[in-house]
Amino acid sequence: MGDEMAFTRLFAQWNQLLAGFIFRLTESRELTEEIVQDVFLNIWRVRETLAGIDNFKHFLLVVARNKAYDALKKQLREEQRRKAWEIENQQEPATSDAESEWVHVDIIEQAIDQLPPRRKEIYLLSRHERLTYKEIAARLKISTESVKTHLKLATHSITGFIRAHVCELSILVISFLKKM
Structure with a gap:
């Protein structure tokens, strides 16, 4: 109780x-x-x-x-499935081979890569190396508040990037899958 x-x-x-x-x-x-x-x-x-x-x-x-x-990520996969179904049922022409090459690129990695260098560095230290705000601040000789701000901005930027590229990525994935 x-x-x-x-x-x-x-x-x-x-x-x-x-x-x-x-x-x-x-x-x-x-x-x-x-x-x-x-x-x-x-x-x-x-x-x-x-x-x-x-x-x-x-x-x-x-x-x-x-x-x-x-x-x-789950929402992205569902959107891709929905777009695939729509394209299959509308018999739209496939995109070019050059466009389908983008299918192999991970959307989140693209989003991280578009971050400014310092923000990307802080994001990777936090998310990939699992360092705390304090550890990142000490390593980069900046304040923990700067670390927090960079991570907040990075997260917002990555989320926005993913949202902006959901449809584009879905079409490319569908095109790629059709060619298999």
């Missing part, structure tokens, strides 16, 4: 912050609600291990960000 009451307080304390953070990534209320529920469901499942977490806010935001990226 105590676990449920503590979880209810935890949810009340962090729900709004988490929903706002996720909404900035997804720009979808429905997807935000789904991800928030999923994050808190995962927290409930691992509640026995939460005492070992030093920075709960950071933990919560990292879990939420990863869930949001997974949801956006």
Whole structure:
């Protein structure tokens, strides 16, 4: 019973912050609600291990960000399937071979590559090397606030890039798959 009451307080304390953070990534209320529920469901499942977490806010935001990226990738795959079905049923002409070469390029890597050099470096240190804000700041001799700002801007930029290229990528993937 105590676990449920503590979880209810935890949810009340962090729900709004988490929903706002996720909404900035997804720009979808429905997807935000789904991800928030999923994050808190995962927290409930691992509640026995939460005492070992030093920075709960950071933990919560990292879990939420990863869930949001997974949801956006899923949305991209669904959009690709929908576009494939539409193209198949409309018998539209296939795109050129040069365009289909782009199918092999990972959209997220493209999004990361378009970041300014310093922002890209900070993003990769955070996401690929899993360094904390403090560790990144120490390594690059900048403030932790600068790290936070760069990561926020990088996340926003990557999300926008993915959204802007969903349709283009879908058409290319469909074209590629038709040629197989």
